[in-house]
Amino acid sequence: MCVPGFKSSNGQQTFVPNDGTSCVDVDECSNEGTVACGDHAKCENVDGGFNCSCKEGYQPSTGKLQFKPNDGTSCQENPKAKCALYKDCITEHINRTLAGISHLKTPLEMLQEINKNTLGPLLPVDVISYVEALSYSSLNTMHYSVSDNEALCNTTINVLINTVNNFLQKDKTAVWEALPVDNQRRSLTKLLHTAEQATLLMSQNFKKTTQLDVNASDIALKVFAFDSHHMKHIHPHVYTGGDYIKISPKKREESHPNGTVAVVFLRYSNIGSLFSSPKNLSSKDTSEQRQTVSSSVIAVAISSNPPTLYELEKITFTLKYAKTADKDIKCAFWNYSADTMNGNWATEGCELTHSNSTHISCKCNHLTHFAVLMSSGGSVGVTNYNILTRITQLGIIISLICLSMCIFTFWFFSEIQSTRTTIHKNLCCSLFLAELIFLIGINMNSNKLFCSITAGLLHYFLLAAFAWMCIEGIHLYLIVVGVIYNKGFLHKNFYVFGYVSPAVVVGISAALGYKYYGTTEVCWLSTKNNFIWSFIGPACLIILVSIIFIFYCTVSANYRAELANLDLFIVSCARGALALLFLLGATWIFGVLHVVQGSVVTAYLFTIFNAFQGMFIFIFLCVLSRKIQEEYYRLFKNVPCCFGCLR
Secondary structure (H helix, E strand, O other): OOOOOOEEOOOOOOOOOOOOOOOEEEOHHHHOOOOOOOOOEEEEEEEEEEEEEEOOEEOOOOOOEEOOOOOOOEEEEOOOOOOOOOHHHHHHHHHHHHHOOOOOHHHHHHHHOOOOOOOOOHHHHHHHHHHHHHHHHHHHHHHHHOOOOOHHHHHHHHHHHHHHHHHHHHHHHHHOOOOOHHHHHHHHHHHHHHHHHHHHHHHHHOOOEEEEEEOOEEEEEEEEEEEEOOOOOOOEEEEEEOOOEEEEOOEEEEOOOOOOEEEEEEEEOOHHHHHHHOOOOOOOOOOOOOOEOOHHHHHHHHEEOOOOOOEEEEEEEEEEOOOOOOEEEEEEEEEEEEOOOOEEEEEEOOEEEEEEEOEEEEEEOOOOOEEEEEEEOOOOOHHHHHHHHHHHHHHHHHHHHHHHHHHHHHHOOOOOOOOOHHHHHHHHHHHHHHHHHEEEEEOOOOOHHHHHHHHHHHHHHHHHHHHHHHHHHHHHHHHHHOOOOHHHHHHHHHHHHHHHHHHHHHHHHHHHHHEOOOOOOOEEEEEEEHOOOOHHHHHHHHHHHHHHHHHHHHHHHHHOOOOHHHHHHHHHHHHHHHHHHHHHHHHHHHHHHHHHOOOHHHHHHHHHHOOHHHHHHHHHHOOHHHHHHHHHHHOOOOOOHHHHHOO
């Protein structure tokens, strides 16, 4: 028979020894749920039984973290649980936390108390309160009570780093994210500032050349302390976690005065997500780009006595980072005020010297906290991005209306039917479908398969539009050279070139790089590995071929006199083709410029030309055409509301 809390594997209450039956744990929690534990409590199964504990935001009335049903323990709301958003409540808890350590005499004792209190789960208000307490114990009190005892300094630095590590472990990330962004950034900045400055302050007390290493789960620290006599022989650097950091001081021509130098390196491995832009920027954050920290965050600090003894020339570092397609990579630093602890990412004084798929090398001329920053907003920023989005949506809706009018015109007016209108009709159909797909699916990136299909269809129909533009140039060339052709046969070949050749390009591209169709941002071709050139390359080639054909036709027509009417027709067609070429070509020339060297100007030019393309085509091919004007007049002349304006 199994003891209470266990049951036999064969389901029988009794069994014979060595018959293959074993006793397995009974999961009381799966049977009873959380009802038996009481309100606001949860059940936790253990071997041979179960325990009850309070849910997050509640605390046990008896102080016991684990209890049994009906033992007199109930779960009461924790008064600190709802404090994160209220200034008065935060202030109250900060004061209470500071009062709790004020009786301790030394910074080390204060740090040990904070370390003990931050080992377990924390509430958002605890994070703010204990960061303030840590800053007070590490900076304010150390200015007056730093010991010359090097062993004590070593111990204090170790406790400090391990205490800071308590705040930054992975299981604390959710608590940080529960804080409002402003509180989160200020507390995080103060925490890093405290770790750097307190370590630097204590490192100045080492009387001999010292190298100190402290490693915690999420923080690595290295300290160099030396005097002026050893400056030429010590080159502070650190290699940790795949990151390399080195500082270079300015060369001094005169002899070194007597003095001491302390250099502190810190590496934080898991705080990048907290320093990244919020996932959903509010409307007031329109000046901020969507920025992601994709590396560890490193800090470098120097203190010398006298201050001119060890002056920085540059800092060089190589950081391991997680590369993401379609994002700008930058070497950045956290630019903050020590008074307010408000900060933002900046790039002044830093430059990227080398990068590959795993590491990035940077050079900066100042000290602070550094990281690899990726910006998905490109070079335009969120303000311009929002404006460009509205322009795109408005322009495409107008273009779809205009392109549908073009298709109606070229399809149903029998008097204007010709090979040229057939070309225009197919060009407009291709553009219409491309812009419709763009409007509906460009941002549907939550489903990878759907996003890839959308990107593939966009690739195909845009190339088809370019192919039909090229066909217009070919058609003009055939007229100029006087080729006699069968109209049906010619149209068949035009359809093959216009729709099959883009399919071949897309098919080859998909076979070689299907994973580059659709990105994490939009459903379009990725710029990774230059895959975007599978569209830009063929488009540029078609533009070049079209220019050659149209230029040849225009020059030939202008220099011939024997066929005046034909030449006027050719010149007229060439001008229309040139206008189309300019509209389609200029759009993607600006697109290429934006890919190569993105700027606000190229972004606006590309967006406006691309979004309103259909409207411009309608104006050039329909509104300005004398024949089509006559067809519109015949269509609308009997409509009373339209007749007056057409007279």
